[in-house]
Amino acid sequence: MEEVHVSTHPLVLHKLALLRNELTEPKKFRELVREIAQLLFYEATQDLPLAPLTVQTPLAPAQGYAVADRVGVIPILRAGLGMAEAVVEILPTMHVWHLGLYRDHETLQPVTYYNKLPAEPDIDISIIVDPMLATGGSAVAAVDILKRWGAKQIKFLGLIAAPEGVQLLRTAHPDVAIYLAAIDSHLNERGYIVPGLGDAGDRQFGTG
């Protein structure tokens, strides 16, 4: 069973409070999503394998390292887009494969509307990014799709989860490590995380 990592980093906690604030407007909200995603990505990539290499400095050869595995980020549209752009800034060699899933407002079940994965997996580590892990239906569906595709090592990177979503994802896919900024109290009757931050897609894109 993989771990659930909930960040305790002061910068993450500081920025998370700003992100939750209902007065934070979309421009600032997108900036905070980007910054928190980068901090969590740093934590989620602590175990990336390295290959040694030699570089020539202006003075002498120096021992260095390069990330050895091919890493891919899979944003769940729409809300995962800002997180994907943020992590690619840190590791520009990453491939980005988009998955479109939305949650039906009545049934709360995920509906797949876009899948841009290539025929064969071309990455060693797949990192799914989506700010909200609510019922967990979307995350489980995304992992199902990646596993059917042939992905071996999968991580989930989110901002805020409900206990229900963490439980569902861990039960369905115990081999997926989960990285979060917070696990909140519960889901309300409409499937929203409480206290959460509202609708992450709407708050990033000014819709809703």
Ligand SMILES: O=P(O)(O)OC[C@H]1O[C@H](OP(=O)(O)OP(=O)(O)O)[C@H](O)[C@@H]1O
């Ligand atoms: O854990 P779940 O209950 O499946 O809910 C989480 C999903 O809901 C949100 O997406 P939404 O359906 O609002 O789509 P959007 O990103 O296009 O706004 C969120 O970004 C997750 O993808």
Ligand SMILES: O=c1cc[nH]c(=O)[nH]1
């Ligand atoms: O609280 C929630 C739950 C699902 N999706 C969101 O954007 N927010």
Ligand SMILES: [Mg+2]
């Ligand atoms: Mg939404």
